[in-house]
Amino acid sequence: MDLAQRLLDGDRRAAARLITLIENGADGVELELKQIYPHTGQAHIVGITGPPGAGKSTLVSALARELRGRGKTVGIIAVDPTSPFTGGALLGDRIRMQELSTDSGVFIRSMASRGALGGLSRATADAVKVLDAFGCNVILVETVGAGQGEVDIARAAHSTIVVEVPGMGDEIQAIKAGILEIADVFAVNKADKAGAERTVMELEMMLQMNTRPGAWFPLIVKTVATSNKGIAELADALEKHLRYLRDSGELEQRLRANTLRELVDAAKEEFIGELWAELSQRDLATLTQSMLDHHLDPRSAAKELVRKFRNGS
Amino acid sequence: MKERRKIRVLIAKPGLDGHDRGAKVVARALRDAGMEVIYSGLRQTPEMIVETAIQEDVDVIGLSILSGAHLPLFSRLGELTREQGLDRVLIVAGGIIPDEDMPAVREMGIRAVFGPGSSTTDIVDFVLSNAPQDKG
Numbered sequence: 001m002d003l004a005q006r007l008l009d010g011d012r013r014a015a016a017r018l019i020t021l022i023e024n025g026a027d028g029v030e031l032e033l034k035q036i037y038p039h040t041g042q043a044h045i046v047g048i049t050g051p052p053g054a055g056k057s058t059l060v061s062a063l064a065r066e067l068r069g070r071g072k073t074v075g076i077i078a079v080d081p082t083s084p085f086t087g088g089a090l091l092g093d094r095i096r097m098q099e100l101s102t103d104s105g106v107f108i109r110s111m112a113s114r115g116a117l118g119g120l121s122r123a124t125a126d127a128v129k130v131l132d133a134f135g136c137n138v139i140l141v142e143t144v145g146a147g148q149g150e151v152d153i154a155r156a157a158h159s160t161i162v163v164e165v166p167g168m169g170d171e172i173q174a175i176k177a178g179i180l181e182i183a184d185v186f187a188v189n190k191a192d193k194a195g196a197e198r199t200v201m202e203l204e205m206m207l208q209m210n211t212r213p214g215a216w217f218p219l220i221v222k223t224v225a226t227s228n229k230g231i232a233e234l235a236d237a238l239e240k241h242l243r244y245l246r247d248s249g250e251l252e253q254r255l256r257a258n259t260l261r262e263l264v265d266a267a268k269e270e271f272i273g274e275l276w277a278e279l280s281q282r283d284l285a286t287l288t289q290s291m292l293d294h295h296l297d298p299r300s301a302a303k304e305l306v307r308k309f310r311n312g313s
Numbered sequence: 314m315k316e317r318r319k320i321r322v323l324i325a326k327p328g329l330d331g332h333d334r335g336a337k338v339v340a341r342a343l344r345d346a347g348m349e350v351i352y353s354g355l356r357q358t359p360e361m362i363v364e365t366a367i368q369e370d371v372d373v374i375g376l377s378i379l380s381g382a383h384l385p386l387f388s389r390l391g392e393l394t395r396e397q398g399l400d401r402v403l404i405v406a407g408g409i410i411p412d413e414d415m416p417a418v419r420e421m422g423i424r425a426v427f428g429p430g431s432s433t434t435d436i437v438d439f440v441l442s443n444a445p446q447d448k449g
Contacts, residue, residue: 013398016370024318087319088344094365095354101361101368108368112319112349 004035007134012107015134019109022126033126036133043075043132043139044242047153049119049179050163052145055189057096058225059163059234060140064100066235067138075136076100076108077127079120081144089113093142107131119143120152125262128156146179154182155258158251159241161234163187164203166195180206183218185237191222191230216244275309283308320348320444322373325362326355327390330380335407339375342433343440359389363397371402372444376423378408384417391421401445407431 003021006014018036021029048056057078064074078093089112100106109131113121120143131139143153154160162183180203188199203220219237223230245251287304290296296304324340326333333355340350351369353362366374378386387406394402407427410418418426424443427436 013367013370016368020321020370082349083344086345087347089349090340090344091349091351094351098354098357098361101353101365102358108365110351110369 004032004133007036007130008039010135015107015130016109018130019111019123019127022130023111023114023121023123033129036129039133040129041132043128043136044159044238045128045132045139045141045157046238047141047143047157047160048163049143049146049153049160049182050187050189051165051168054145054163054165055225056142056145056163057093059161059187059189059223059231060093060142061097061100062223062225062228062231063234064097064106064140065228066231068103068105070235072137073105073135074100074107075128075131075134075139076106076142077111077124077131077139078108078142079111079113079124079144082112082114084115087114107134107136113144119146120156125156151179151182155261158245158254159184159238161185161187161238163189164199165190166193166199168199181210184216184241185234186218186220187223187230187234188220189223189225192224192227196222216241216248216250275306278309278312279305280308320373320440321369321371322348322350322375322440323362323366323369323371324350324352324375324377325357325365326353326377327357327359327362327386328378328380328382329356330378331355332379333377335379336375336377339377339407339427339433339436342437343375346437346441348440359386359393362390363393363399366394366399366402367397373403373405373440375440376404376406376408378406378410381409383408383410384414387418387421387423391423394422403440403443403445405436405439407436 003014003018007018018032048060050056060076064076067074076097080089080091080093082089091110091112093110094101094108097108100108109127111121111124111127116122124141128139128141141153141157160182162179164186166188186203188196200220200222207218219240221230221234221237223234225231283305287296287301291298291301322343324336326336336352340352343350351371353365362374394404404423405425405427406418406423410426410428415426425439
């Protein structure tokens with residue numbers, strides 16, 4: 001069952017199954033990912049984040065339609081939270097994306113966060129690679145409804161849209177650290193509601209305090225996703241950001257930093273896997289007991305563990 | 314570092330009726346039983362449902378229908394799922410389906426029908442014991 005080859009040949013079911021296998025950490029999935037990796041790196045990856053109910057799904061749907069109109073194929077990954085109690089999840093982002101579901105130039109996948117913090121799931125990055133290799137020109141990654149600290153998306157995406165709505169907090173919210181800092185583009189959605197101008201103004205004031213010379217100045221676009229207002233401008237803003245990334249050399253820098261981080265993360269996983277396979281249960285028990293007795297602190301115990309591993313004991 | 318395999322379910326409302334309370338109750342019950350439930354909203358055509366089932370790689374499709382148009386809709390759905398090679402997917406239905414239509418509905422590939430008064434426990438148990446187990 002060579003899923004990777006079928007995927008590269010354009011088989012939608014292979015793409016879907018491969019994402020399932022990634023989510024389940026199934027055997028053999030590493031080999032498939034290895035095969036598709038040379039075919040990745042083509043898509044423009046766009047993150048969409050913001051508070052619950054801001055209209056992320058509706059905005060993603062409208063944006064996808066606009067991009068289709070511009071001749072692009074679109075992949076969508078929509079993440080919703082997993083229940084910490086039952087492990088189940090209700091994935092409802094497709095409700096706002098119905099009209100895209102039979103467009104053969106759009107592939108939508110709902111993913112549950114499965115316990116990962118930061119607004120994405122652990123499998124999201126690999127699922128993006130699948131859609132990239134599948135040939136999607138633009139991949140829209142919608143995070144779980146995010147509060148202030150869910151900033152992982154900025155590392156996974158080339159361009160990040162933060163969706164804000166009028167009437168959520170005062171200007172102090174706007175100068176806090178976190179999610180507002182990761183925006184390349186702000187969409188002030190539901191801009192037909194009272195207070196939209198004020199939200200735009202507060203964002204502008206925040207941005208004027210923040211800018212570093214030469215850096216990208218985040219764009220603010222007013223949208224009403226339900227009636228398609230401002231969506232063309234949003235798509236323009238994304239194109240402009242991508243052009244900026246390319247022309248300024250920032251794209252290459254970012255990719256290099258992200259790739260290095262990916263390598264380090266993968267190496268950690270590899271190493272921990274090996275450590276786990278090699279460790280003697282007796283050493284583990286002894287060290288745990290020393291910590292319980294407060295003879296040994298966690299860091300020293302860990303050092304001892306690694307030392308034993310190196311000596312092959 | 315293996316995750317426990319999750320059952321993925323698509324809850325869909327084919328046809329034109331706008332009543333989705335039942336669908337939402339069932340979606341919630343399956344969620345509480347630890348499944349990942351995709352709810353795709355009202356007024357879905359068979360084509361939309363089958364394409365969604367493919368992209369989401371679901372193990373189970375639950376159809377909720379109250380409009381009385383179940384025979385043509387289920388028949389088309391059965392055709393499409395066979396065409397697309399989704400034979401392994403467990404398909405169940407809920408809503409208003411008269412007894413005399415049951416044989417025809419079964420013939421179309423619907424494995425169980427949960428009418429008014431069905432308990433969510435029965436639905437959860439049926440899905441848990443009949444969902445296909447062949448994925449990694």
